[in-house]
Amino acid sequence: VQLQASGGGLVQAGxxxxxxxxxxxxxxxxxxxxxxxxAPGKGxxxxxxxxxxxxxxxxxxxxxxxxxxxxxxxxNTVYLQMNSLKPEDTAVYYCAARRTTLIxxxxxxxxxxxxxxxxxxxxxx
Numbered sequence: 670v671q672l673q674a675s676g677g678g679l680v681q682a683g684x685x686x687x688x689x690x691x692x693x694x695x696x697x698x699x700x701x702x703x704x705x706x707x708a709p710g711k712g713x714x715x716x717x718x719x720x721x722x723x724x725x726x727x728x729x730x731x732x733x734x735x736x737x738x739x740x741x742x743x744x745n746t747v748y749l750q751m752n753s754l755k756p757e758d759t760a761v762y763y764c765a766a767r768r769t770t771l772i773x774x775x776x777x778x779x780x781x782x783x784x785x786x787x788x789x790x791x792x793x794x
Contacts, residue, residue, distance in 0.1 A: 670695035670783045674764045677788030680754055684792070688749040690764030690785055698742035699770035703781055704749045706760035706790075713763070715776040717749060727774050732758075754792045761787040 676688040690702065703718040717728045717738040726738050737750040747764060765781035775781070 670697060670700070670766055672697075672764050672766060672783055672785035674762060674785040674788040677762060677790045679791045679793065682755055682792055682794050684754050685750070685752045686754065686790060688751070688762055688764075688788060688790075690747045690749075692745045692766075697745055697747070697766050701767040701772060701774050702738075702740060702747040703765045703767075703775070704738060704747075704762060705765060705778060705781075706758075706762045707787075708757075708760040711760075713778050715778070716762070718774040718776060719747065720774050721771055725774055727776060729776070751790075754790075756792045756794045759790060759792050761789050763787045 671694045672690055673693050674690045699721045704716040705713050706716050707713040715729050719726045719738045723740050735753045740747045764785045766783040768782035
């Protein structure tokens, strides 16, 4: 599975962005998907995850209430809608998929097997 993240950019604090993650090869319709981010000089951290059917989602406290993860399995795409963006949201955002299908979500970086190339989100104050 090859993942392609897009939708990042330079925005102002308070703005919104929608990130997309499309599978260019293979299908992700039965895979748990996650979004992670890595700020300059920091490790990769969990943002959100969604199960294969879209019925279960889980968010990091830092984005809870401001972000929504969703998926369109017919389009082989996962989304991350981010609202009320803050300067501390500045990071490279990565989408990821777990190899084993039809399993539970996870917030652990090590639980994911396939990673996209990342898309940069910069939030100015």
